[in-house]
Amino acid sequence: MSLWEYANPRKFMAWTAPVLPWAFGLAAVSLTVGLVWGFFFTPDDFRQGSTVKIIYLHVPAALMAINAWFMMLVASVIWLVRRHHVSALAARAAAPVGITMTLMALFTGAVWGSPMWGTWWAWDPRLTSFLILFLFYLGYVALWEAIEDPDTAADLTSVLCIVGSIFAVLSRYAVNFWNQGLHQGASLSLDAEENVADVFWFPLLVCIAGFVALFVALVLLRTRTEIRLRRIRALDARSARA
Amino acid sequence: MIALLRRDLQLAVRAGGGFGLGLAFFLIVIVLVPFGVGPEQTVLARIAPGILWVAALLSALLSLDRIFALDAEDGSLALLATAPIPLEGVAVVKAAAHWLTSGLPLVLAAPVLGAMLSLPPPAYATLVLSLLVGTPALSMIGTFGAALTVGLRRGGLLLSLLVLPLYVPTLIFGAEAVRRAADGLPATAPLILTAAISAGTFALMPFAAAAGLRVNLR
Amino acid sequence: MPDLGTYATEVLSAYAVSFVLLVAIVGLSWRRARRVKRELEQRDG
Numbered sequence: 001m002s003l004w005e006y007a008n009p010r011k012f013m014a015w016t017a018p019v020l021p022w023a024f025g026l027a028a029v030s031l032t033v034g035l036v037w038g039f040f041f042t043p044d045d046f047r048q049g050s051t052v053k054i055i056y057l058h059v060p061a062a063l064m065a066i067n068a069w070f071m072m073l074v075a076s077v078i079w080l081v082r083r084h085h086v087s088a089l090a091a092r093a094a095a096p097v098g099i100t101m102t103l104m105a106l107f108t109g110a111v112w113g114s115p116m117w118g119t120w121w122a123w124d125p126r127l128t129s130f131l132i133l134f135l136f137y138l139g140y141v142a143l144w145e146a147i148e149d150p151d152t153a154a155d156l157t158s159v160l161c162i163v164g165s166i167f168a169v170l171s172r173y174a175v176n177f178w179n180q181g182l183h184q185g186a187s188l189s190l191d192a193e194e195n196v197a198d199v200f201w202f203p204l205l206v207c208i209a210g211f212v213a214l215f216v217a218l219v220l221l222r223t224r225t226e227i228r229l230r231r232i233r234a235l236d237a238r239s240a241r242a
Numbered sequence: 243m244i245a246l247l248r249r250d251l252q253l254a255v256r257a258g259g260g261f262g263l264g265l266a267f268f269l270i271v272i273v274l275v276p277f278g279v280g281p282e283q284t285v286l287a288r289i290a291p292g293i294l295w296v297a298a299l300l301s302a303l304l305s306l307d308r309i310f311a312l313d314a315e316d317g318s319l320a321l322l323a324t325a326p327i328p329l330e331g332v333a334v335v336k337a338a339a340h341w342l343t344s345g346l347p348l349v350l351a352a353p354v355l356g357a358m359l360s361l362p363p364p365a366y367a368t369l370v371l372s373l374l375v376g377t378p379a380l381s382m383i384g385t386f387g388a389a390l391t392v393g394l395r396r397g398g399l400l401l402s403l404l405v406l407p408l409y410v411p412t413l414i415f416g417a418e419a420v421r422r423a424a425d426g427l428p429a430t431a432p433l434i435l436t437a438a439i440s441a442g443t444f445a446l447m448p449f450a451a452a453a454g455l456r457v458n459l460r
Numbered sequence: 461m462p463d464l465g466t467y468a469t470e471v472l473s474a475y476a477v478s479f480v481l482l483v484a485i486v487g488l489s490w491r492r493a494r495r496v497k498r499e500l501e502q503r504d505g
Contacts, residue, residue, distance in 0.1 A: 114470060139407060146400050156390050177418065228499075
C-alpha cells in the first residue's frame with residue numbers, strides 16, 4: 001500500500017471523515033488555550049506595552065499565509081506530475097484560507113504598527129512582499145473561477161502557481177534591494193521569533209499549533225466539498241448525455 | 243520562425259493598433275502625471291523614473307490580450323500547434339513580436355518623455371538602457387499571461403490581475419536603475435539585475451507559456 | 461480582563477477583526493460543505 005492510495009477520492013473521503021472532527025477539535029482547543037493564555041496571562045512588554053499580545057495572532061497568521069502558498073505549490077506539482085484530482089482540488093481549497101491568513105497578518109500588522117512605528121503602513125520589505133503575496137492569491141483564485149472546465153482550470157492554475165512561486169521569491173529579494181536604496185537600515189521589522197522571551201514564546205507556540213490544525217481542518221473540509229462538487233458535476237454530465 | 247515573426251509584425255502594422263496605440267497610451271499617461279501632481283520641476287524630476295517605468299508597464303499590458311486572441315479566433319493557433327516549430331518557439335516569437343511593436347517604440351520615445359518630466363540629464367542613458375533590457379521581460383511574462391487566458395471570453399481584466407504581480411521584480415530593478423542614475427549613483431547593479439530577469443524569463447517562460455497553450459488547445 | 465493600557469483599542473480591534481475573519485472562513489467553508497453534501501445526497505438517493 002503506497003502513500004498515493006490516500007489520494008484516491010473515495011479513500012480520501014473515507015479517511016478524512018474521522019480525521020476532520022479531531023482536526024477541528026485540536027484547532028479549537030489549542031487556539032483557545034493559546035489565545036486565552038496569551039491575552040490574559042502574559043505580562044506586557046516593557047517597550048510595546050499591551051500591543052505585544054497581537055503577536056499571538058500576527059505571527060501564526062503570517063506563517064500560515066506563506067505555508068498555505070507552499071502547500072498549494074506542492075499540490076500543484078503533484079497534480080501536474082501524477083494527475084491526482086484530489087491534489088488539484090486541495091490546492092484550490094487552500095487558496096481562500098491562505099487569503100484569509102494573509103489579510104489577517106496584514107491587518108494585525110498594521111494595527112500593531114500604528115502605535116509602534118507611528119504609521120499604519122510602511123513600504124517595508126516584509127509588508128510589501130505580503131501585499132504582493134496577497135495579489136498572487138487573488139490572481140490564482142480569479143483564474144480558478146474564470147475557467148469552466150475543471151481539468152483545464154487545474155492545469156492552468158498549477159502552472160500559474162509554479163511561475164508565481166518563482167516570482168514571489170524573486171519579488172521578496174527584489175523588494176529588499178529596492179528598500180535599501182530608499183531608506184537604508186530600515187529596522188522596522190521586529191524579528192519576532194528571535195528576540196521573544198519565554199513568557200511570550202510558549203503561548204505563541206500553542207497558537208501556531210492551533211493555526212496549523214485549523215488550516216489542516218479547513219483544507220480537508222474544503223477539499224471534501226470540492227470532491228463532492230466534482231461528483232455532482234460528473235453526475236450532471238452523465239444525465240445530460242443520457 | 244522568421245516567417246512567423248514577419249507575419250505577426252505585418253499584421254500588427256496593418257491593424258494599425260500595434261505601434262501607435264501603446265505609444266500614444268504611454269504619452270498620455272506621462273502627460274497626465276503633471277496634471278495630477280503639479281508642475282514643479284523638482285517634484286517631477288524626483289518621481290520621473292518611477293512614472294516612466296510604470297507607464298511602460300501599463301502600455302505593455304494594453305496590447306497583451308491580442309498576442310494570442312486573434313490567432314485563437316481564426317484557428318491559426320491550432321495550426322501553429324501542429325506546425326514543425328515547437329510551441330515554445332511560437333511563444334518566443336510572439337513575445338518578440340510584441341516587444342518589437344510595443345516595447346521598442348517606448349525605448350525610443352522614452353528620452354523625449356523623460357525630458358518632459360524634467361528627468362536629470364545623467365539619467366537618460368540609463369533610462370534607455372534599462373527599458374531596453376527590461377521591456378523584453380515584460381513582453382515575455384505577458385505572453386505567458388496571454389497563454390493562460392487565451393481560452394477565456396473576457397480575459398483582459400483577469401490577464402492584468404495575473405500579470406501585474408509578476409511584473410514587480412522587473413519594475414523594481416528597472417526603476418531603481420534610473421533612480422540611481424538620476425541621483426548620480428552608479429546604476430550598474432540594478433541594470434544587470436534587470437537584464438538578468440529578461441534573460442531568465444526568455445529562457446524559462448516559453449515552457450510555461452507553451453504548457454498553458456497546450457492545455458488551452460486541448 | 462487584563463489592563464491593556466493606552467493600546468486597548470489597537471489590541472482589541474486586532475483580536476476582533478481576526479476573530480471575524482476566522483469565523484467567516486470557517487463559517488463559509490462549513491455552510492458550503494453542508495449545502496454541497498445535501499445536494500449530492502439528493503442526487504445519489
